[in-house]
Structures are given as C-alpha cells and as structure tokens.
Amino acid sequence: MLRAAVDDLKAQLGTYDEVFNIRDSLQTAMEELQFELKPGARELGFTLADVTRQVRQAYYGEEVQRLPRDGNDVKVFVRYPSNTRRSIDSLSDFRLRTNDGREVPLFTVADISYKPGLKRIDRRERQRSAVISAELSNEVREQIYEDLRTNFYPQWEKRFPGISRGEIGQAEGQAKFMAEILALEGIALFVMYALIAVAFRSYFLPLLVMTAIPFGFMGAVLGHLLLGMPMALFSYFGLAAAAGVVVNDNLVLVDYIGRLREKGVGAFDALVEAGVARFRPILLTSVTTFIGLVPMMLERSTQAQFLKPTVVALAFGVLLATFVTLFLVPALYGLGEDMKRFMKGLWTGDKQAKLGQAHKSATNPAE
Structure with a gap:
C-alpha cells in the first residue's frame, strides 16, 4: 500500500x-529475486521464511565453525561450490528439505520473480515511511x-x-522555525509592552504605541502581493525589523503628546500640535527608509534574491504603518480620552466636557 x-x-x-x-x-536501481509460496506449500510444512533461509544458506553460506588463528577467529562457511552459485539456472535443481528429512524441488513449492528491491527501510515514529522529494x-x-x-x-x-x-525538509524546517519565532516574538512583544508601560506609567499607552505592528504586517503582505513574491522565512525577519521602526515612530508621537499634556496643554490641542510638529520627521523617516531599500528590491542578481523577502517586508511594512502613525494613533488617543472622561463622569456623576469642546467654546482652559 x-x-x-x-x-x-x-x-x-x-x-x-x-x-x-x-x-x-523507495526507488532503487537493483532488482532482486522474490519468492512467493504456492498454495500447497504450507501442507508440506514450508513457510516463506523457511524457503528463503535455505536458499540463503546454499548461496551465501551458513557459519558452522570458527577457528582461532593468530589471535583472530576464522569463520568457516558451508555453501554451494563457486561455479554453482554463479548461475541462476542452478535454482531449477535446488532441493528444499522438509522437517522430516524429505527433499522437495524448489519450483514445486515457490514461484520466483524479479522485482525491484529495497535498499533500506525508513521509519519515522516506529512506522515504515517513504520520503518524496522534488525540485x-x-x-x-x-x-x-x-x-x-x-x-x-x-x-x-x-x-x-x-x-x-x-512535511519534512524545507517545509518541516519552516514549520519548526514558525513555532519558535512565534514564541520568541510573543516574549519580545511582552517585554516591549512592559518597558513602554514603565516609561509612560500607563497600561493603555503601550497598546496605543504597538497598534502599528499589525499594520506593518499588512504592509509586508501587500508588498509581497504587489511584487508577486511568496512569504518566505526571511520575510519574517523583515517584519521584526519593521515592527521596531513603526513602534519608534509611534513612540516619538505619543511622547510628544505626553510632554505637551504635562505642560497643561489640552488633549485636543496636544494632538493637533504633536501631529503638526512630528508629521515631517515621521514621514521623512519612513519615506527615506523605503527609498533606500528600493535599489535592493529592484536588484535582479541571484545573490540578492534571498534577501529580497526581508527588504520587501521591511519597506512596505514601514510605508503602510506610517499612515497609521499619522492618522490612526491620534484618533485612538482621542477615543481613549473620551472613554476616560466618560468613565470619570459615571464615577463622579459630573458631566464631563467632550474632547475638543473647550477648544471650540474657549470655556474650559484645562481642556
């Protein structure tokens, strides 16, 4: 089967x-003789193992004695003469011996045919297996x-x-790599969250900073689709690098907003001022990174092909996540402020001003 x-x-x-x-x-260039018992062979007391054992004893030999000579053992084998063993025709005269000592012609007990032989039997997890490979x-x-x-x-x-x-070979290696890299990425994300939480003294802001990471992954996938490239092992290294770049952009923006809030600037004004002040540095950082990687993406040499998945994932991941940093992160920050004020209003019973309301009416300088 x-x-x-x-x-x-x-x-x-x-x-x-x-x-x-x-x-x-399972492929082999050698053929071998294979024996198949005839229907009446078992009535004579023969099994397939008995037939093959007696044929092997006759042509390969059976060790009957070991003689000590010069400190070594010399094996003594009993088998057919050399001229008989060299001819397949000698099987027509071969006799099998039954348990009661009778001799029976080989061809009356078994059929012989040439079939491909097995060079070795592979097993995986104690089961016989076969490996299929292709290029x-x-x-x-x-x-x-x-x-x-x-x-x-x-x-x-x-x-x-x-x-x-x-799956084995490259597919097995990729599956093992993915399992390991996911575990390591999980640890890295947790450490990243903890460091940002300590720096900002907040549980919400680290999540806000790290929102660009999924969009970096989306950008990498989009880049591979645009260039007609499959996701390879090196693509995930590019994703890790892109995650570091986009998190850095978000840190710059969120940190600037935090500094303005510490100076007494309202949330809405801080978002507007930070967006304007950090728009050019964030955009230039991402665009120059993308442009710097374009020559590698356009390279056609064989030496550059194995690095292109990393470069494509990094370039397009940073490019797409830039717009997330500039537009989505401020929106999420404002949403978080609205939720915080809503919860504060439920707790205290006081009506809280909405984000930007004081900026429009100029009635609440603390806004």
Whole structure:
C-alpha cells in the first residue's frame, strides 16, 4: 500500500509544470529475486521464511565453525561450490528439505520473480515511511501545497486509509522555525509592552504605541502581493525589523503628546500640535527608509534574491504603518480620552466636557 500511495502522489506532483526531478526513497536501481509460496506449500510444512533461509544458506553460506588463528577467529562457511552459485539456472535443481528429512524441488513449492528491491527501510515514529522529494523551477511551493491540501489529499487519504503524511525538509524546517519565532516574538512583544508601560506609567499607552505592528504586517503582505513574491522565512525577519521602526515612530508621537499634556496643554490641542510638529520627521523617516531599500528590491542578481523577502517586508511594512502613525494613533488617543472622561463622569456623576469642546467654546482652559 505504501508503494501505491507513493506512486499516486508522485503522479499528482508530475501534473505541475514547475515540478521536476520527482523521486522517492523507495526507488532503487537493483532488482532482486522474490519468492512467493504456492498454495500447497504450507501442507508440506514450508513457510516463506523457511524457503528463503535455505536458499540463503546454499548461496551465501551458513557459519558452522570458527577457528582461532593468530589471535583472530576464522569463520568457516558451508555453501554451494563457486561455479554453482554463479548461475541462476542452478535454482531449477535446488532441493528444499522438509522437517522430516524429505527433499522437495524448489519450483514445486515457490514461484520466483524479479522485482525491484529495497535498499533500506525508513521509519519515522516506529512506522515504515517513504520520503518524496522534488525540485521547483520557481517559488510556487505554497501554491502547490495549497492545491494539494484542497483538491488532492482528501481523496488520496480515502484511497489509502492506513497512510499518514507529514512535511519534512524545507517545509518541516519552516514549520519548526514558525513555532519558535512565534514564541520568541510573543516574549519580545511582552517585554516591549512592559518597558513602554514603565516609561509612560500607563497600561493603555503601550497598546496605543504597538497598534502599528499589525499594520506593518499588512504592509509586508501587500508588498509581497504587489511584487508577486511568496512569504518566505526571511520575510519574517523583515517584519521584526519593521515592527521596531513603526513602534519608534509611534513612540516619538505619543511622547510628544505626553510632554505637551504635562505642560497643561489640552488633549485636543496636544494632538493637533504633536501631529503638526512630528508629521515631517515621521514621514521623512519612513519615506527615506523605503527609498533606500528600493535599489535592493529592484536588484535582479541571484545573490540578492534571498534577501529580497526581508527588504520587501521591511519597506512596505514601514510605508503602510506610517499612515497609521499619522492618522490612526491620534484618533485612538482621542477615543481613549473620551472613554476616560466618560468613565470619570459615571464615577463622579459630573458631566464631563467632550474632547475638543473647550477648544471650540474657549470655556474650559484645562481642556
């Protein structure tokens, strides 16, 4: 069943134009003699193991004695003469011995055929396994995997119910990498949150600062789609770098707002002034970063190809998150101020002024 399942999967892989040099670990260039018992063989007391053992004893030999010589053991084997062992025709005269000492011709007990032999038997998790590998003419591995998972594997698993599958090689390495990088990224985000919370003495502001990180991921995905590139391992390194840049931009804006609030400036005025004052530095930082990475994205050499996923993720992640910093973060800050005033009004029973109301009416300088 394993061989049939392997052949079926290889045939499916052969339907993709980008896949070539398909091979498996069951392939071998050698053929071997295989014995198959005839229906009446078991009535004579023969099993397949008995037949193969006696043939092996005759042609390979059976160790009957060891003689000590010069401090070493010399093995003594009993087997057919050399001229007999060199000819396959000698099997027609081969006799098998039963348990009661009778001799029976080999061909009356078993059939012989040439079939591909196995060089080795691979096992994973104590189960016999086969490895199927192939080469790709371009980066379409994820598309092929998705097509196999959607259109092929469900029917394939029904045809071979006892067969399980898994990914090894580059796919296995990528899955292990993703598991590890997600755990490390989680730790990094927690440390980042803790440091910002200590610096700003707030549980809300770190979340506000880190809101640009998901949008950086969206920008990286968009960049890969625009350039027709699949997400690769190095793309996630670019995402980590982009997260650091966009968080830095948000820190600059939120810190400036906080300084203005400490000077007694109202929330609305602080948002407006910080947005105007930090608009040019934040925009120039992101745009110059993107422009500086454009030559690498346009590079066609083979040496630059493995770095392009990192560069594309960093460039487009920073570019998209810039607009989040300039527009969404101030809006979220204002929303947070409105929620804080609403909760304060519920607690004290006093009506609280809305954000920007004092700026318009000039009746509440503390605004």
